[in-house]
Structure formats: structure tokens, C-alpha cells
Amino acid sequence: MTTTTAADWQQWQTSWDRQQEWYMPDREERFRVMTDAVEAVAGRTPLVLDLACGTGSISDRLLRRLPGARTVCVDIDPALLTIARGHFAGDERVAFAEADLTAPDWTERLPLASYDAVVTATALHWLDTEPLRRLYGTLAGLLREGGVFLNADHMYDASAPRITAALSALLTERRERQRREGALDWADWWSRVADDPVLAGPAARRFALLGDPREPRPVGAEPDRPTATRWHLDTLLEQGFAEARQVWCSASDALVAALR
Template structure:
């Protein structure tokens, strides 16, 4: 007999669906992220999933490296609930509420991580806050540990950047015209669930300081990472105006 899908499982599945629409090469980015972690650190034993959402990266880390332990942090109350439900009873995973914009966001987190991984989240931070996130990541990583950030890092050349934006916009328009759910629609539907009554206001407060659309080129991020504790950094993959930037702690 097939197991019944719970409402939280259905929300996690539809999260994956809409994220795959917004980021068509999402699975490739995740695979490359873990490929580089394996090459640079060996089999990781401790991983930090930064801005974890419902646990997408955490799930892929555990599938790839079953012996790893993962600390997954986020601030969105609904996404934290979905992540805690996803890994309930799994001693390898600790899900923690943490406001990454706070200067002391690393307090209480044990360091020595082999890898810190994040996707499509860092572009929400203003530059000053992002510098604090990068510095905190460096403090939490062991020497030689890897930070992998898959996010928007536009092409520096303006004409090519504009073409990449146009191609991505055309992809979204054609996909959404077929009735596929967008990220904004997912949030609207998910927070309308009576189970999360009152949590939308908490989310609005938690994200009030986030600016969004920090569209700085790869080199800007590389410079910021090097100024905040990383020995080397660079993009290892690009699809249009999205890139996977890796940095290795000194």
C-alpha cells in the first residue's frame, strides 16, 4: 500500500517544483556544489546549510554523504517548520532558527564545519549585512573548509548581462503562462494554510530589513570574501546571470 502524502510533504514537493522553474539548472548546481566539496575537503563530517528553506540542500547532502551531520539554519517560520518535519527523528540534522543579518548570528553554533552551503538567498542582503554573513561563515569553517554559494552574480559585461536577463525572463513567462506556480504564489498558498495562521506577520518582521536584488558581479563577491577570511574564491559554474561561487577558508 502506498503511503499517504502529508500536507507538509506536499508543500515540500511543490517547493521543489517552483524552485526548479525559477532555476532550471538547479539540480546541476547542487551536484556540482557537492562535487567540489568532496574534492576539496574529502567526505565532509559537518556541514552548515545556510538559509536552508525546507531542507533542500540538507537532503542532498545526506543522500550524497550519509555519514555527515548537518546544521540547517533559517529564519522563515514556515520553512523552519517544514525542515523540522522533514528531518524529525534524524539525529544527523539539527534545524536552528537564526537571523543571519544579526552581527552575532554565529553565537551558539560550534565551529569546525567542513562546508557551508547556500543557494538563492544571499542576494537578499544589503552589502554591509552580507559582509557579516561571509565573515561569520569564515569563523565557522575549519581551515581549508569550503563555502559554496549558488546565487545571482550577473555577468559583468552589460550587453551580455542584458541578454541573459531577457532569456531568463522569456523562460519564466512561457512557463508561468502554462499555469505553473511561481515562488510568490507558493508562499501565498502555503501561508494561507490554517496551520500557519499568524506566522505571516512573523515572517514580515523577520524579513523587514532584507533589501533583495543585490546584483553584484562575481568579482565583487570574490573581493568581499577575500576581505572576510577566505584565501581563495571564484566562480566554478555559470548559467546566464546565476553562478556557483566557491571560497576556501585560509
């Protein structure tokens, strides 16, 4: 029988972070700004919904910064949830739920009905326009009055295309160099997960449910997914939030905050 230790779970958490940082070298900065916003709006002991939590990267940073906080981590991915549950084993501040955010009844799987903050990062870009619009409305209903929603994701500002292109070219060049030096990409990381005796079962369920990340994406029509920061801000206001603004950005990503 294979026994996975706390150190093993930490190793998986770290390897996930390194793989994500290869795509987003300023990832920690967006987490810092996100945690600032949670503390500023919801105080030092908030109840937080970590939406599409993955391995629990946001909760990990939030709880180190705000040890009096509590988080509910929700995701659909069995493999990433397995890592998150292992990483937070024994931490009573963290609860988990497995749910499909596009299902109409997904909130019924949550242990609590109201939150001070909802946070998410690099996840909602997988949703098409109308499911994402509906989700924003649902999140407005989950937040207490004065609560905050924070979404850090791939969002683009089309107002300065030459600046954006120059910064994107630099990032691409840097990634290619790091790849030659051994950096793991998305497919490589999932190959390691699938080869691990503890994670192979959850990985197989993940592949059946969401597709195999080791396979190239099919060529075809582009999905209907919003990419403009302005769309997110306007839609949050339309779906019941009182205020919405961008609080951080890079050449390719932004962090938007919306107040209930």
C-alpha cells in the first residue's frame, strides 16, 4: 500500500505552482493583491468561497496571511481536489465540495449558503459566455451585502495593441528559454500526475470527465468565451453587483473586484 505523506502533498502543491508560474510569472503578485482586497473589504477573519479551487493555491496563501479566515474549496476536478484535500488534511479551517459550476444546482453542494468573499484565479476562462454570465448572477446571491468577488484570469485590454504585443513577445521568448531549461508545461505536469500511484485513479476520472490534458487540443471553431476586461466588469454590474473595477493587470491577465 502506498502512503502519501504531508511532504508528498506539499511537493505536489509546489510542482503545481511552478508549472502555473511558467505561464504566469507574476502569479504571486496577483495573489497578494487579491488577499489585500479580501482583507480590506471582509476583514481578518472572513468566510471565503475558493471557487474552482484546483489544488487550493488561493486558500493556502489566504490562510497564511489571514490565519483566522475559513475557506470552502469547490472544484469539479477529482485529481486537483485530491491534492488539495491532502495538502489541507487536518486543517479545520478548510472544507471541500465537489461541484460542476455550470450545473443549475451546484450551490446545493456547498456546506454554507453565504460568504464574505468569493475568490477564483485562472479558472473561469474555461466557461462559455452564457454559463459565465449566469454564474456571476449566482455569485452575487452567495455573497453577503458588502461582500466581495475577485476574479484573476486571462482578460485583455485592446486599447494598446502594440504595447500588448511587445510584452507578449517577451513573455513567449522567456517561456521558450525556460522550457529548454526543463520547465514543466501543462501536459508534462499531468503526465506526472497520471504516473503517480496515488493520483492515477483520480487522474483517470478527471480525464474521463474533463478531457485528457496530455492530448493536443482539437482544431476547430473557437469557443464563445469572453476575453475583454470590460465585458467582465459590465456583466458583473448587470448581474447584481453594486461596484466593479480592475484592481491589477499584466499584459495578458487582470484581477477584477466586484462589491455586492
